Amino acid sequence: MGQRKLISGNHAIAEAAIRAGCRFFAGYPITPSSEIAERLAELLPQYDGIFIQMEDEIASMGAIIGASLTGKKALTATSGPGFSLKQENLGFAIMGEIPVVIVNVQRGGPSTGLPTFPGQQDLMQVRWGRHGDQEIIALVPDSIQESYEFTIKAFNLAEQYRTPVILLTDEVISQMKEQIEIPDDVEIIDREFPSVPPEEYYPFDGSKGLVPPLAPYGEGYRYHITGLAHDKTGFPSSNPKVVREQLERKLNKIRKNRDEIVDVEEFLLEDAEYAIFALGSMARVAKQVTLDLREEGIPIGLLRPLTLWPFCDKELINYAKKLKHIFVVEMNFGQIVGEVERYAGKYTKVDWYGRADGRLIPPREIKDFIKERIHEN
Amino acid sequence: MKTELAKKYLRLEKLPTLWCSGCGHGLILSSLLRALYLLNIEKDKVAMVSGIGCSGRTPGYVDVHTLHTTHGRAIPFATGIKLMKPEFYVLAVMGDGDCAAIGGNHFIHAARRNIDITAIVYNNGIYGMTGGQVSPTTPYGAYASTAPYGQLEEPFDIVELALGAGATFVARSSIDEIPKLDRLIADGIKHKGFSVIDVITICPITFGRRNKLGEDPMMNLRWVQDITVPMKKAKDMSKEELKGKWITGIFRDEDKPNLIDLYLELNKKLKHSMVDESSKEGVEDVRRQDET
DSSP: OOEEEEEEHHHHHHHHHHHHTEEEEEEOOOTTTHHHHHHHHHHGGGGTOEEEEOSSHHHHHHHHHHHHHTTOEEEEEEOHHHHHHHHHHHHHHHHHTOOEEEEEEEEEOSTTOEEEEEOOOOHHHHHHOSSSOOOOEEEOOSSHHHHHHHHHHHHHHHHHHTSEEEEEEEHHHHHOEEEEEEOSOOOOOOOOOOSSOGGGOOTTOGGGOSSOOOOOTTSSOOOEEESSOBOTTSSBOOOHHHHHHHHHHHHHHHHTTHHHHOOEEEESOTTOSEEEEOOHHHHHHHHHHHHHHHHTTOOEEEEEESEEESOOHHHHHHHHTTOSEEEEEESSSSSHHHHHHHHHTTTSEEEEEEOOSSSOOOHHHHHHHHHHHHHHO | OHHHHHHHHBOGGGOSOSSOTTOSHHHHHHHHHHHHHHTTOOGGGEEEEEOSSSGGGGGGGBSSEEEEOSTTOHHHHHHHHHHHOTTSEEEEEEEHHIIIIITHHHHHHHHHHTOSOEEEEEEOSEETTTTSEEOTTOOTTOOBTTBTTOOOSOOOOHHHHHHHHTOSEEEEEETTOHHHHHHHHHHHHHSSSOEEEEEEOOOIIIIIGGGTOOSOHHHHHHHHHHHEEEHHHHTTSOHHHHTTOEEEEEEEEOOOOOHHHHHHHHHHHHHHHOOOTTSSHHHHHHHHHHHO
16 A cells, blocks of 8 residues: 655645656746645756746746657646646647646636636636647546646656646645545556657658657657648648648547546446536535435436546436436536537536636535426426 | 758758748858857757747758747747756757747846857847838837838847846857858857857848848848947947947857756755655755755
8 A cells, every 4th residue: 555645736746747757847936836836846856857947937838848858758837827828838739749747726717816716717728728729638636636646647648649738726626735645556658769760750750650759859860840730740831631631630649549538437327317517626515415415315426527628528428318417517607518518418408507706616505506406397 | 061061960851941032041040050060069969949930940951959939939948958958059049029029038037047058049120921020129210011100119139138137158240240150159059058149130021122221132231231340349439329230249258157057966966965755855955065
């Protein structure tokens, strides 16, 4: 059994990053994520790694991309307003297919919003905040244990699919302390090294698979990466066929592997007629609501996406076909409910409850809402 | 030397460049290649990073590790590379808009932290690729597509900016003194710390045409001769005489601890004193050592 430790969400992320092999962090102070940077400022130099506080969020994102190209794992952490600024170079990392991990500790928004209170208002910013078509992977922990585990998973997915991965927490999950168990063994995935000699290497060659290997700098593979549309060699191209094929491959490497990536928690759903759909810290509240309502004899369960993106459409549809009613609960004014309606709406009723005022929605309110709706129907 | 150099450092299959005829960028690229050649630098140890604009296309022609990033962000990407590959020669190639407008913050902070990157600024005083809009170095009164009545703002002096921010090697040159530019770039690359080479160049198509210089590169080059003054000569000139002129030469060449060396030293210290991997003790030990 692994070592037990009382630790905050932000510190768990920092320590898990080291465990995952992360050796570079660039960041900019922002509440409520700064403890990740602070912890890594202590830890990284002890592991021959580099910590740097950059001049802004944009620079932090650029620096981790540069660091990743040298073959090392790199991380940055921020919160909503900082994530907005990172979008530019995040788009570059998607286009250049460069593995990096970005933590977004959500707080209340829009704009400066509520720096010291939680929110779930970046769900769509994470998905669509950049210009252009793209797929993104985003993981949502609901505990400190998961913050630790998902950080490692985020690095693994980034390396495996050669893509940026977002770890999406919130102020509650990141600032709270819980006892966790540090696993003795963890699976660590490192990016694939090219199997061909430099003269035959093309950084965006999809002929042997959807994820071409990314050669680290300094190993004899000298190639070009640009944010411009490019061909398999990495050099700019505006040939429509080439542009389309490259973009489709970048989308498909996530879409076609979605079964490998997407994960959900199915809580008391086996015999359920009703279900709550909630994620992150709201899912913890929803879990309590589920248990309370069960005690009152209501056959309800909880479907919790562990991967926010790609969306758990198949899993949701599977349950939607059996359920009478799905209740979406989120700490915003209606974001993920749109996706739930899109996939489950055809098969069952979808209702929504939420708000964004910096406070977790208490179980009582959610219970009342659900009971009222069940009663109405 | 010419063909040898071209074969060694150029991606010949990517030529000709996309730069317009008469553009000064090719001259800077060739200077840069000669500097690498003079220093006999191994290609596998060079990363060339650029931002957006005409200058941003430079790395594509050079057979090293090349990265064409977002507008103004060459330095942050270069910083990540340099920190993880201290043995690399990292070059950041930027335009004047890239360096002093959208990337201004990165530029001054790289200078302040004295990170060992060589910044080469292709300073033509205009946004060429987007069609000739004013840049932060457009001369006062000059015409541009977004200054149809003449530029009302004063230009940034990139050299002064770099000096003020703490860069440890700062020089200015122009495409009118190529042999000197070769040496300056080589000096900048050799220098341990943040080095800046501000290169005054021309854009006949979007600047020259609007400013009575026409598309003739020679007319534009004469304008460069007219607005640049060697440091030696400038010493005997009055403030009035120097108005609107760019002084060329080496402004600073100073030995100072650079970020990479300081970091490597710290890592070494911590390695020796690390006690418990998950505790702060290692850090505390170093602090104690420093105090005593």
